[in-house]
Amino acid sequence: xxxxxxxxxxxxxxxxxxxxxxxxxxxxxxxxxxxxxxxxxxxxxxxxxxxxxxxxxxxxxxxxxxxxxxxxxxxxxxxxxxxxxxxxxxxxxxxxxxxxxxxxxxxxxxxxxxxxxxx
Numbered sequence: 001x002x003x004x005x006x007x008x009x010x011x012x013x014x015x016x017x018x019x020x021x022x023x024x025x026x027x028x029x030x031x032x033x034x035x036x037x038x039x040x041x042x043x044x045x046x047x048x049x050x051x052x053x054x055x056x057x058x059x060x061x062x063x064x065x066x067x068x069x070x071x072x073x074x075x076x077x078x079x080x081x082x083x084x085x086x087x088x089x090x091x092x093x094x095x096x097x098x099x100x101x102x103x104x105x106x107x108x109x110x111x112x113x114x115x116x117x118x119x
Contacts, residue, residue: 030091033051
């Protein structure tokens with residue numbers, strides 16, 4: 001379903017938990033984290049390797065794990081608030097600015113060598 005971005009941000013602002021059970025999937029998780037949802041995502045692929053770090057959300061594989069994390073989030077608001085804040089900060093790793101700076105840093109040696117070979 002392709003929801004208009006304005007509708008998506010409105011729905012995210014009304015939510016407190018982002019549940020994502022698809023294996024090896026990461027699209028949408030960073031957006032949930034940036035919006036302050038506590039992410040509970042499948043313990044596989046991109047979510048495990050790149051997205052959810054300790055303290056920024058939860059990785060689960062069984063229905064019982066998803067339920068346990070949801071219960072904890074709903075009954076421990078202080079922990080949930082800390083997780084939300086950490087998730088928002090962590091989501092910043094995926095900003096356009098960070099990507100542009102990282103790409104420029106990675107390409108700099110290649111561009112310098114290329115320019116030197118043209119002289």
